[in-house]
Amino acid sequence: MACRSEDILQSLVEEASKVAYEGKVANYIPALQKENPEHLSCAIVYPDGICVSAGDIKKRFTLQSISKIITLALVLMDYGPEHVFHRVGMEPTGDPFNSIIKLETSSKAKPLNPMINAGALAVTSMMKGSNAKDKVEYILDFVRKLTNEPEIDYCEDVAISEFTTSFLNRSLCFYMKGDGVIHGNVEEIMEVYTKHCAIRLNCLQLARMGAVFAMDGINPLTNERVMPKEVARICKTFMVTCGMYNASGEFAIKIGIPAKSGVSGGIMGSVPGRMGIGIFGPPLNEVGNSHTGLKLLELLQEKYDLSMF
Numbered sequence: 001m002a003c004r005s006e007d008i009l010q011s012l013v014e015e016a017s018k019v020a021y022e023g024k025v026a027n028y029i030p031a032l033q034k035e036n037p038e039h040l041s042c043a044i045v046y047p048d049g050i051c052v053s054a055g056d057i058k059k060r061f062t063l064q065s066i067s068k069i070i071t072l073a074l075v076l077m078d079y080g081p082e083h084v085f086h087r088v089g090m091e092p093t094g095d096p097f098n099s100i101i102k103l104e105t106s107s108k109a110k111p112l113n114p115m116i117n118a119g120a121l122a123v124t125s126m127m128k129g130s131n132a133k134d135k136v137e138y139i140l141d142f143v144r145k146l147t148n149e150p151e152i153d154y155c156e157d158v159a160i161s162e163f164t165t166s167f168l169n170r171s172l173c174f175y176m177k178g179d180g181v182i183h184g185n186v187e188e189i190m191e192v193y194t195k196h197c198a199i200r201l202n203c204l205q206l207a208r209m210g211a212v213f214a215m216d217g218i219n220p221l222t223n224e225r226v227m228p229k230e231v232a233r234i235c236k237t238f239m240v241t242c243g244m245y246n247a248s249g250e251f252a253i254k255i256g257i258p259a260k261s262g263v264s265g266g267i268m269g270s271v272p273g274r275m276g277i278g279i280f281g282p283p284l285n286e287v288g289n290s291h292t293g294l295k296l297l298e299l300l301q302e303k304y305d306l307s308m309f
Contacts, residue, residue, distance in 0.1 A: 003044060003052055003304055010054040012303070013040050016281070016296035023283030023291030026263045031161035035061075035265065035282035040292045043207040045276045049220050057203040061280050062158050064262030066206070067139075067196040068120040069213075069235050069243070074142055075126045076231045084126065087181055088119045092241045092248060110181055115242035115260070118172045124193045125173075125182040132191040139196045146212050147205040148221045159198035166190060197262075203278040210268045211276025213239075213258065220276075236270055247287045255297045256307025267293040271306050 003009050017040045026032040041055030063070075075084050089112045111119035129135035136154070144152050173186045182189065201209075211220050213236055217227035239258035244251040251259065259269040259277075267290050269277030277300075281292030300306055 003300065004050075006052050006054060008303075009042060009044070009052055012296060012299045013042055013054040016040060016292050016299060019295050020281070020283050020292050023285050025265075025282045026284055026288075029158070029162055029165065029263070031155075031158040032062075032264055032282075037283040040281040040296065041203045041279070042296060043203040043278045045204075045207040045211040045220065045278075047211070047215055047220050047273070047275075051204060051207065053204060055203070057278075059280060060200045060202050061264045061266055061282075062155055062197065062262070063199045063201070063206075063266060064197050064264045065115070065120070066260045066262040066266055066268050067199055068115050068123070069239065069260045069268070070143060070146070070209075071120065071123050071127065071139060071196060072114045072238065073227055073231050073235050074128075074139065075123050076234060077227060078128055079126065081230075081234065084114075084123070087126070088114050088122050090238075093246065110179075111176070113238065113242045115238055115245075117169055118176065121169060121173050121189060121193055122176060122182050124196070125184055125189050127192060132188045132195075135192045136195045139192075140199065142226075143199055143201075143209070145224075145226050146209045146219065147201065148208060148219060149201070149205055152199065152201055152205065154195045154198040155200045156198075158200075159195045162194040162197060163190060166194060169193065203280050206266060206268050206278030206280075207276045208278075209276065210270045210278060213270040214272055214274060214276050216272075236272065239270065244289055245287045247285075247289060251289075251294075252309070255294075255301045256309045257297075257301075258308075259297075261289045261293070263288050265290045265293065267297070269297065269306075272308055274306075 043053040093112045127135040176182045216229040217232040236258040243260040265282035267279040279293040281290040285291045
């Protein structure tokens with residue numbers, strides 16, 4: 001069963017919006033504090049390319065941690081799983097996404113998975129390109145291919161805001177560099193990382209991206225294969241086990257789809273073989289997931305049985 005009615009989706013968005021003030025807009029990245037907590041929008045893209053949407057889906061926001069799935073897919077395509085997982089683990093963590101503690105207690109500072117900050121920084125350090133500009137453009141080109149949108153770029157204000165306040169992420173980089181997990185210039189890695197987190201798009205574009213993963217790497221708008229099936233499978237698996245920070249287990253039980261969230265309030269969902277979902281709701285819960293976005297997904301799961309389990 002699928003939601004093909006924009007009126008029904010709009011009613012679900014309005015219902016989920018009622019819990020907006022139970023969450024809080026991210027305030028540790030200055031540029032994200034300005035968002036309206038009452039905003040909630042959603043787009044759903046199906047394998048035939050049809051889109052159903054509700055709310056202001058043209059409202060743009062930054063990917064933040066959703067970009068971790070994109071960079072993971074790129075390095076897997078470029079180097080293969082064996083190379084990537086030699087430096088980054090595959091296990092979930094019960095610690096906060098920006099925690100340093102597991103680097104101290106695990107073998108040779110190897111991050112547990114690519115969805116926590118340490119793991120995503122290690123993945124970013126593997127990105128192809130001769131300098132930061134080339135690497136960022138390489139990532140942007142891939143996002144443009146996933147969304148079928150050639151104009152997508154990053155938000156300079158958010159990138160600068162994150163770059164100048166990312167002291168903990170720099171610490172993670174230096175810690176891993178000390179153990180040989182990452183190589184290269186830390187400031188360049190930080191520039192690439194903060195810029196790919198600041199890639200800006202809207203709900204429709206995010207849903208298109210989710211649909212590519214849902215369709216095992218094929219873009220439903222162009223029927224072009226943009227990533228191998230195996231890469232899409234690995235990414236979806238990480239979305240299930242680690243994509244919603246340290247609430248991923250609860251999310252798997254309540255909603256049961258591969259998904260990745262970001263502290264801007266975005267959630268990208270990929271229901272295997274069925275649809276891609278893009279949601280933007282800025283107020284976050286205590287672990288950093290969109291509070292209204294989660295409520296909307298719960299309502300969609302109840303009505304349309306989205307769970308893959």
